[in-house]
Amino acid sequence: MSGRLTRQGHTGTGPGAITPDGCAVELYARLSAGAEPEVIGSVVPPGASVLELGCGAGRVTHPLVALGYEVTAVDESPQMLERVRGARTVLSAIESLDLGQERFDAVVLGSFLVHSSEHRVREGLLRTCRRYVKDGGSVLVQREGADYRTGLPREREDAAAGCVIRILSAEPVGDSVDEVRAEYVFEDAHWTQTFRSRQLSEERFEECLGEAGLVVDRCLTPDGVWVLARPDER
Known part of the structure; x- marks a missing residue:
């Protein structure tokens, strides 16, 4: 990613190519978008301009483009961006x-990026x-569900991609940070x-958004994973 070194705890x-945060380019090109484009479409009107942060290989970008959105896709991996089609990168x-x-x-802001282990990175995001x-306008943030770190190991099937995804463990490494292993x-x-x-926590999540000048509007999914936030214009 832009010449950056591998990050501590990320492998x-x-x-194929592996980015410094441990993401495999070919893997993310294969995974399906799931329900995410529909979640975004539930609150963003057709034809709107969308800034997708951390777009990866276009897993969500491509369905959004197909739905008629004007997408600007941002990523720090040139290998990932090479896979993106139909959007400005x-x-x-x-x-x-x-x-x-x-x-x-x-x-x-998808892919659970808001859970960055580094405070300064999360604040910057x-x-x-x-x-x-x-x-x-709308800010859509994907966060972990309440059970994300419990009941491990567990697995789910991405049938559209032909893949089994397993969260193997989440081991504490200090200061509310876990090292998560997936396959x-x-x-x-x-x-x-x-x-x-x-x-x-719910409280800390809202505090983080508030510190950035955002306020939670509502949850967009029953599991609370996708949250709609708005600019705090007070």
């Missing part, structure tokens, strides 16, 4: 993104969301990913 194995770390005076109808959303099993390939993730 990955498997075929920007190579940048999210926390240092510079798009001048541009503003968007909606900003999407959320401030970028606030900076680039229009007044009255992705296809008939013809196998990947692993290890990353560090900070637990955020």
Whole structure:
């Protein structure tokens, strides 16, 4: 990713390029979007401008483009961005993104990025969301469900991709941070990913958004994983 070194506690194995945060490019090109485009579409009007932060290989980008959104897709991995089609792409770390005076109808921060183990990174991510959303616009944030770190190991099937996804463990490494191990099993390939993730209570999550100038509007999914936030215009 933009020449950055591998991050502490973030590793990955498997075929093809692995980004410094442990993400396998080919893996993320294979995974399906699931219900995420529909969740975004439930609150973002057709034809709106969308800033997708941490787009990866276009797993969600491509369905959004197909739905008629004008997508600007941001990632700090050039290998990931090479896989994105139909959207404007920007190579940048999210926390240092510079798009001048541009503003968007909606900003999407998915992939549980809000759980970054580094406070300064999380603060930078959320401030970028606030900076680039229009007044009255939408910020959609994906966070961990209440049971994300319990009942491990567990698995689920991504039938559309032909993959079994297993969360193997979440071992504490201090200060509310866990080192999470996951694996992705296809008939013809196998990947692993290890990353560090900070637990955020409901109260702390809302505090983090508030510190960035955002306020929670409502949850968009019954499990509370997708949250709609708005600019705090007080």
